[in-house]
Amino acid sequence: MNEPTKPSEQRPEHPDFWCKRFGEGVTPWDAGRVQGDFASFVAARTQPLNTLIPGCGSAWEASHLADHRWPVTALDFSPTAVACAREVLADQAVDLVCADFFAWQPAQALDLIYERAFLCALPRKLWADWGKRVAELLPPGGLLAGYFFVCDQLKGPPFGILPEQLDALLLPNFECLTDQPVADSIPVFAGRERWQVWRRRG
């Protein structure tokens, strides 16, 4: 017999789950700032990268990229999250989109997909689709960079991913350029977060 379906606000694959949390101000994943490895990554680039931030939430990083004049699309499927991002971004030059990552299409080729607390927000049944989608969206040489919640935490979100599970998702299409511990994690991710940079193979 099929299990009864939970209400939409208890299912993280549904925008209502996130709207409820943003609406109530219960956002323990929200750093309220840009983390150091990302800031260093941006500072080290000599050219702006056309960047997608899927599941952008409050969009602190999009604001940072706009400050550096990088073209950036901040995307979230929760209208309440998008409203929070709009407040953070005010009149900054960011393409802020309310859309589902799995259906959205870029108008121009992407150079970078930035990851933070998005993959770990997705139920595990969506992980294979995430791996396919990041590979589809990036041309050869394109980068996937960000923070990954690497641990064995089963219950989520955040859903922990094991190194071998992440490799299975990405190694068919990407090579890993950087994988290092994170010094400035917020409490929910502390000690279990890795800064990683992956490059799309040709």
Ligand SMILES: C[S@@+](CC[C@H](N)C(=O)[O-])C[C@H]1O[C@@H](n2cnc3c(N)ncnc32)[C@H](O)[C@@H]1O
């Ligand atoms: C844990 S929050 C992280 C927000 C932000 N990245 C941060 O670091 O603060 C996950 C976000 O992903 C969004 N999200 C989940 N599934 C999505 C999907 N399929 N398409 C677009 N956004 C999605 C949620 O609405 C939520 O804002």
